[in-house]
Amino acid sequence: RKEVEQDPGPFNVPEGATVAFNCTYSNSASQSFFWYRQDCRKEPKLLMSVYSSGNEDGRFTAQLNRASQYISLLIRDSKLSDSATYLCAVNVGGSQGNLIFGKGTKLSVKP
Amino acid sequence: SQTIHQWPATLVQPVGSPLSLECTVEGTSNPNLYWYRQAAGRGLQLLFYSVGIGQISSEVPQNLSASRPQDRQFILSSKKLLLSDSGFYLCAWVGPWLPEAFFGQGTRLTVV
Numbered sequence: 001r002k003e004v005e006q007d008p009g010p011f012n013v014p015e016g017a018t019v020a021f022n023c024t025y026s027n028s029a030s031q032s033f034f035w036y037r038q039d040c041r042k043e044p045k046l047l048m049s050v051y052s053s054g055n056e057d058g059r060f061t062a063q064l065n066r067a068s069q070y071i072s073l074l075i076r077d078s079k080l081s082d083s084a085t086y087l088c089a090v091n092v093g094g095s096q097g098n099l100i101f102g103k104g105t106k107l108s109v110k111p
Numbered sequence: 112s113q114t115i116h117q118w119p120a121t122l123v124q125p126v127g128s129p130l131s132l133e134c135t136v137e138g139t140s141n142p143n144l145y146w147y148r149q150a151a152g153r154g155l156q157l158l159f160y161s162v163g164i165g166q167i168s169s170e171v172p173q174n175l176s177a178s179r180p181q182d183r184q185f186i187l188s189s190k191k192l193l194l195s196d197s198g199f200y201l202c203a204w205v206g207p208w209l210p211e212a213f214f215g216q217g218t219r220l221t222v223v
Contacts, residue, residue: 032210103154
């Protein structure tokens, strides 16, 4: 099993749709979880951290399920500008500071 | 505020030539530093990470090496490039007070 797995997509959705991405991780010792957004030919940029209690930032909601070892990202009322690749990242933590990324899920929002 | 600089932005190198990519971080001290590679249509592959000066951990065996001569400097090198070394190379840092990683703008390397 890979350390961090995501559905590669692409997810093609109309404007205004709600879309959800899942990401599973294999290391139960993982401590920190994140969602990044990467535009074409650009560096990934932090979208939001994922907290145990779940967190929301505008149209974006992130949740963590430690028992099942997955994190999710929900985007409501999709905009054209949401089109990008969404990467999840997991930090095992400790002195080694190992930060592992999934391969990303591509989202395309159509008019 | 913290910033991360990575250069050059693009690079075209012949097979067998050497490589040196540099990454520097400003506005922080003792960061964890990372080199990732993203091949076309693929995910971010962790190549090296460093938790301090002179401390390098390699994740994937390859013809690349990394060095950390100063606290805020991280260098990726190769003595002889292969075609398969082409990709988008990204440097990232994680500060001591927050677990999030922040990326440089990346170097797009094409080996011809």
